[in-house]
Amino acid sequence: MATLELSGIKKSFGAVEVIHGLDLQVKDGELIVFVGPSGCGKSTMLRMIAGLEKVTEGVISIGGKRVDHLPPALRGIAMVFQSYALYPHKNVRGNLGFALKHAGVPQSEIDERVNTAAEILELAPLMDRKPRELSGGQRQRVAIGRAIVREPDVFLFDEPLSNLDAALRVHMRVEILKLHQRLGSTMVYVTHDQVEAMTLADRIVVFRDGQVEQVGTPLELYRNPVNTFVAGFIGSPAMNFLRADTDGNSVRIGGAHLCELNSSAGELQLGIRPEHLTLNEDGALKGVVSVFEHLGGESFVHVELPDKQTLVAKLDGELSFAPGEQCTLAIKPSQCHVFDMQGRKIVPNTHAMV
Amino acid sequence: MATLELSGIKKSFGAVEVIHGLDLQVKDGELIVFVGPSGCGKSTMLRMIAGLEKVTEGVISIGGKRVDHLPPALRGIAMVFQSYALYPHKNVRGNLGFALKHAGVPQSEIDERVNTAAEILELAPLMDRKPRELSGGQRQRVAIGRAIVREPDVFLFDEPLSNLDAALRVHMRVEILKLHQRLGSTMVYVTHDQVEAMTLADRIVVFRDGQVEQVGTPLELYRNPVNTFVAGFIGSPAMNFLRADTDGNSVRIGGAHLCELNSSAGELQLGIRPEHLTLNEDGALKGVVSVFEHLGGESFVHVELPDKQTLVAKLDGELSFAPGEQCTLAIKPSQCHVFDMQGRKIVPNTHAMV
Amino acid sequence: MLVRERITSTGIHAVLIAYSLLALFPLALIVINSLKSKKAIFRDPVGLPVGEAFSWKGYASVLTNSDFPLYFGNSLIVTCVSLFLILLFGAMASHALSEYRFPGDTFLGLYLILGIMVPIRLGTVALLQLVVDLNLANTLTALILVYTAQGLPIAIFIFTEFLKSVSREIKDSARIDGLSEYRIFFEVVVPLVRPVIATVAVFSMIPIWNDLWFPLILSPGEETRTVTLGVQQFIGQYTVNWGAVLASLSVAILPVLIMYVIFSKQLIRGITSGAVKG
């Protein structure tokens, strides 16, 4: 239970800088998720917090104490790895107690802490098994238990659910959320999966190419993405981006008036979430269905507009379209996101219905 | 372009039978998806169709001609692999033309067919590159192109999108769907991802432990799953299963009357899809929120009922719940799925609103 | 799967016994002939040492007329110490190469392995000079140093290949648990690659035990002779004491068999995990 502060963190491998100056305050008890595509630096940042990579420049503090010069064991952190990283020749009890035994904690206290963790994670029946006798989900629970017994100030999770299958991933995601509710610890969680980020995070940090693109609560990122990268990364199916132009008043797509906007004239990009599009005969977006995907409870309609741009709409699962059919979609102007051609958000002054 | 018939297929590895007698007719031009958890035998079945595994018992026919004794090259099939399986020391053109060159097709025809495939898949600018110089999506397009040039009767896909990242997976899924619309070929597609299955398939074959659980269109499986396995596998988030009991007339959960059903009295399982639950003060399902997950456009509420059973409801993204809050949910009886304790579907005679 | 495992295990033992019989036939021939008189050896090389053919003379001349126990001890010391050093330095160097990044790691890795290509015997003249300069001529130390240098490149080559497959995360996890780098190596990495260590041990041992060249050149003295060199004394210019040669060969086979027993379990695990699909 402690705050975590990163200030001016830079990291280079040889001549290549992979983190370009990162500042972040994590509050006590907060669950922060680092999210981004692979190679964006999120795992490197986590490994620097853990002390597994050296910081090239900048300061890391945990609970107000500077730690970036300390070895991992003295930083008050515990880490859960993607591949579980259990010691294969030790049983579950041995795995759980290993760090404490090594730190010289008395046996009675080790037993107590191990048993508490085992109870929280329902590991009691597995205590004498070796890791190879456990399923993937059980192994990950042991890995989390190993972090819990250390009673760390900060929990670090490095894509802990990536090796699990879809159903188990959903289940363990809820388990981690419950664990956070129960322990109230500060946690940093790295993932490339925006669904995990949205559901787990108190705040999300979106990484791209070693840079932080945006920090905010899941709903802030969903409702007010600062650029097209964040807008496209958060939400599923991904946001549609349409080339549009404006004369300073009216935003037009392929010549059709869509909404009003007070800005300088020119080209811009319009971001529309698939779930905000509705079927409406009077809508401004008329086109031809190119692909229709049915998921049972919902369906995705891919519509090709007259100017060859395509967009995806998320509609009711009861509908059905054949490729080639006509389709007219409407969008509330308040739900349009307007970006300039460099992808930065433009905050429109006024909105008006079509 | 041909039909594919499997009759009485069995497969054993040593003493272990992994496919227990499988019958299936694939119509000309149909896109069939084999879906199931890992180890269910779906990939083994595909490899038997390709001729990469011997059939222990049964008959495989393509276009009315028995092929199970033929080597892979003579079966009129082409296969796209998960790891792309491109020849690393040949460039894209060499990879595309290799099978034809080996089969002794004249060079002019090879060039024509390679160029056609390259045009369909927009590979023309990449023709002189080696596979290691291509991105994952480009490699998979080359792998698909290599299948197209062979002009097979049946296309086989073995989890072709598993190695791609989430965004690219969605994109390539649509590409494959368009390719099927364009070529109209018979295709067999193996995946463990129910979203791919739902969106791509004309018909889905659900495998479990070497047995076919159900065959049908995506909507048939979604609306009328024959057992809890299929019901739980198709749809996301997964269907809720609640223990209930009936006196022959009224179905009750934890004592509360939910709907009416004419059957013998006893215990049963009630399947409720998260997207069919609605917030309703008068609903029959009263409980306490244990976890609330926000995804932006929608949200998942985990509700714990008084008898400790939990269920998940998929609700509007505008809502917000705190853990511990009261929550009352309603369900239309017509959207309840009733299963016996062995997981088999019971078709109720009458329904009545709560 | 349990049934299959039991079948495999039985099968492995069956093949091991069959193989042992086959592989041990020449050894048996040596042992049998070592118990025969010289005449009997040449009259009927595959005959059993019974009746008048039987003779202890070979063993008698080995154990009494010569310093055989001394030679045997020398061989044992040289082989065990060299092997220990090869395994220790080889595994640690490979661990360092696969685990740490430092300036010149690529070059160092290349440098350590390139020795495979250049046989150390080509440097004999320079080595002899060096050994003499260091006052190590006619010592076992000289042999141990040379054999360690000779065995290291291929040991490092094979260790590096396998250590790459040890999960990086498990080492990081140990680091977070507060283990020192040495304890990570000995307590986490070594237990994971034990079969590989056994494999490297066995095939590093044989050339050392059997070598004739370096004992002849670096330590031919009476006190430091190894078994293989010692046996030579029974091979005269014109007459060969075959009984004694075969008797000493019989005794010299012992450590190979002991090593076999010690390492066989690990070795089989290593070989099957290498040769057979998981």
Place this chain on the structure above:
Amino acid sequence: MLVRERITSTGIHAVLIAYSLLALFPLALIVINSLKSKKAIFRDPVGLPVGEAFSWKGYASVLTNSDFPLYFGNSLIVTCVSLFLILLFGAMASHALSEYRFPGDTFLGLYLILGIMVPIRLGTVALLQLVVDLNLANTLTALILVYTAQGLPIAIFIFTEFLKSVSREIKDSARIDGLSEYRIFFEVVVPLVRPVIATVAVFSMIPIWNDLWFPLILSPGEETRTVTLGVQQFIGQYTVNWGAVLASLSVAILPVLIMYVIFSKQLIRGITSGAVKG
């Protein structure tokens, strides 16, 4: 990353040159001394062959007084043919073991590799008998067969380890393209493991080229002597023609250098991919 690659490449060449100088020093010593008179060799072993120290006598005696070219040819034939057979059979056997399932595949894999543990020299007596029975005594064929048998186990061990890493799907893909199993091996698998083949080639070659034991026992005849055996004739019981010994050693180093040039590119690729993190 391109910059890093260039740095690595330059660095590798730098280290190779440095290493070569170091490794070649003893060789250079041999070559230098081979050009000196016997007196000069012992008076000043590291001196250059200038002035009165210079002498062609060693080479003269090697090239004229002896059948050196014959011996050299014999060594070359034995080494090349054995190497070819080891690589061909080793790679094919490993491919079969890693690719096909058949009854007894585990046992066969074990059987083929277990030879690492039992030195073939222990079977010398039985081998000699076999060779005589087959009328192969004093032929190069006997040597080739023995060396092939000696080199196969470790070749198979290493090949199997690497062939496991060849994607199964690429072989299946070739099968669907209609390639025969042999063409799959030669056209798909072999190009993928070329660096491994080079590595195995280099470290299988050295012990064959340098072996003294089997040429002495199986084919000591004048016509079938190898270089290493041939050199022995200059080492008399009481006097050694050092100039000739060193001259023949100099010539004998040649093929090692040639192999080095042929395989170095592949070998370095193999070693770096093994020793250095991707």
